[in-house]
Amino acid sequence: MQGIYLVTDQDLCLGRSLAAVVEAAVGAGIACVQLREKALPTRFFLNQALTLKPILAAAGIPLLINDRVDIALAAGADGVHLGQSDMPCETARRLLGPDAVIGLSVETWEDVTAAQDLDVNYLGVSPIFATPTKIDTKTPWGLEGLTRIRAYSRHPLVAIGGLNTANAPDIIEAGADAVAVVSAICSAKDPFAAARDLVRCFDVQP
Amino acid sequence: MQGIYLVTDQDLCLGRSLAAVVEAAVGAGIACVQLREKALPTRFFLNQALTLKPILAAAGIPLLINDRVDIALAAGADGVHLGQSDMPCETARRLLGPDAVIGLSVETWEDVTAAQDLDVNYLGVSPIFATPTKIDTKTPWGLEGLTRIRAYSRHPLVAIGGLNTANAPDIIEAGADAVAVVSAICSAKDPFAAARDLVRCFDVQP
Numbered sequence: 001m002q003g004i005y006l007v008t009d010q011d012l013c014l015g016r017s018l019a020a021v022v023e024a025a026v027g028a029g030i031a032c033v034q035l036r037e038k039a040l041p042t043r044f045f046l047n048q049a050l051t052l053k054p055i056l057a058a059a060g061i062p063l064l065i066n067d068r069v070d071i072a073l074a075a076g077a078d079g080v081h082l083g084q085s086d087m088p089c090e091t092a093r094r095l096l097g098p099d100a101v102i103g104l105s106v107e108t109w110e111d112v113t114a115a116q117d118l119d120v121n122y123l124g125v126s127p128i129f130a131t132p133t134k135i136d137t138k139t140p141w142g143l144e145g146l147t148r149i150r151a152y153s154r155h156p157l158v159a160i161g162g163l164n165t166a167n168a169p170d171i172i173e174a175g176a177d178a179v180a181v182v183s184a185i186c187s188a189k190d191p192f193a194a195a196r197d198l199v200r201c202f203d204v205q206p
Numbered sequence: 207m208q209g210i211y212l213v214t215d216q217d218l219c220l221g222r223s224l225a226a227v228v229e230a231a232v233g234a235g236i237a238c239v240q241l242r243e244k245a246l247p248t249r250f251f252l253n254q255a256l257t258l259k260p261i262l263a264a265a266g267i268p269l270l271i272n273d274r275v276d277i278a279l280a281a282g283a284d285g286v287h288l289g290q291s292d293m294p295c296e297t298a299r300r301l302l303g304p305d306a307v308i309g310l311s312v313e314t315w316e317d318v319t320a321a322q323d324l325d326v327n328y329l330g331v332s333p334i335f336a337t338p339t340k341i342d343t344k345t346p347w348g349l350e351g352l353t354r355i356r357a358y359s360r361h362p363l364v365a366i367g368g369l370n371t372a373n374a375p376d377i378i379e380a381g382a383d384a385v386a387v388v389s390a391i392c393s394a395k396d397p398f399a400a401a402r403d404l405v406r407c408f409d410v411q412p
Contacts, residue, residue, distance in 0.1 A: 041291035070276035085247035
C-alpha cells in the first residue's frame with residue numbers, strides 16, 4: 001500500500017463516468033482504488049464494483065470497497081475499507097479471509113491504539129486536513145498527528161483529507177505510505193494529469 | 207414459510223427495544239422475523255442482528271436480514287430478504303449457500319415472471335395495500351393481484367403491506383403462505399396480544 005490511493009466519488013466526477021476517471025488515474029500509475037458509494041442501492045453499488053474490477057485487475061491494482069463486505073465478496077474485490085461504525089475488522093476478516101486487504105479509518109488516538117493489535121493491512125488517517133468531501137469526521141490530525149501516529153503504529157498509513165500535490169510531499173515526509181485523494185483526481189479538469197502529478201510526489205522521496 | 211412474518215422497524219416500536227417486541231411476538235407463535243434497518247450504520251445494524259439471533263434461534267424461528275448479505279453472514283442469520291434494487295438473487299445464493307433462505311420482493315408482474323426460474327424460497331408480494339410504513343413501493347397488488355400471482359407462481363408467497371387481523375383471513379384465503387406485518391405488531395399497545403391474534407388467523411383456515 002504505497003503511492004496514490006484514489007477514493008471514488010461519482011458525484012464529484014463532473015459528469016464523467018467513474019470508470020473513465022478511474023481508467024485515467026490507473027494509466028497515470030495510482031496504487032489503489034477504494035469504491036465509496038454511501039447512497040446507492042446495493043445493486044447499483046455492486047454494478048459499479050463489477051465495472052471497475054476488470055479495469056483494475058488488468059493493471060494489477062487492488063479494488064477496495066468502502067464499508068460493504070457483501071459488495072466486496074460479490075464483486076471479487078481485493079478487500080474493504082472500514083470506518084469505526086462499519087463492521088468490526090475481526091468480523092470482516094473472518095468473512096473475507098486472510099488474503100483480503102482490510103483498511104481501518106482512525107479518527108481519534110483511541111482508534112489508533114485500539115488498532116495496534118488488529119489484523120488490518122493499513123490505517124486510514126482521517127482527516128489530515130478539513131475537507132468538504134466528508135463532513136462527518138473528527139478533528140483533523142494535521143501533520144503533527146500523522147507524525148505521532150507514524151511513531152506509534154505498526155501499520156502502514158494511508159493519509160486522507162484535503163491532500164493534493166502541494167501538500168503531498170510533506171505528508172509523505174511525515175511518514176504516510178500512501179496519499180489518498182478524492183476530489184484532487186475526481187474533480188480535476190484532467191484526471192490523468194492530476195493523478196500523474198500526484199504519483200510524482202513519491203518519486204522525489206529518498 | 208407459513209404463518210406470521212414480522213418485519214421489524216425500530217422507529218415504530220413506541221420506544222420499546224426491538225428485542226422486547228420480537229420476544230413478545232416470538233412468544234405468541236410468529237413464524238419468521240426480518241430485520242430491516244435502512245438507516246443504521248453497519249456496526250449497529252449488525253449489533254441488532256446479533257441481539258435478535260439467540261432469541262430466535264432458541265425458538266427455532268428464522269432470522270432474515272433485509273438487503274444486507276454481509277450482515278446475514280456476520281450474524282449467522284438464516285437468510286436475506288432482497289428487494290429489486292438489492293443484490294441479485296443468484297449472487298446472494300452464491301455467497302450464502304444452498305441452505306440459506308432467500309426471499310424476493312415482487313412489485314410488478316414483470317418481477318413475478320422473472321422470479322419464476324430464480325432459486326428463491328419465497329416471494330414477498332409487496333405491497334398488498336397502501337401503507338405509510340413504506341412509501342417507495344409501486345401500485346398495490348390488492349387481493350386480485352395476490353390471487354393472480356398465486357395462480358401463476360411456483361414460489362411460496364409472503365404478503366405484505368397494510369395487513370392486520372381484519373384483512374389477514376382474506377389474504378390467507380387468496381393464497382398467501384405467510385402474512386407479513388410491521389406496525390400491526392411493532393406499534394401495537396400489546397405486541398404479544400397483537401401477534402397472537404394474527405397467528406390465530408391461520409388457525410381458522412381449512
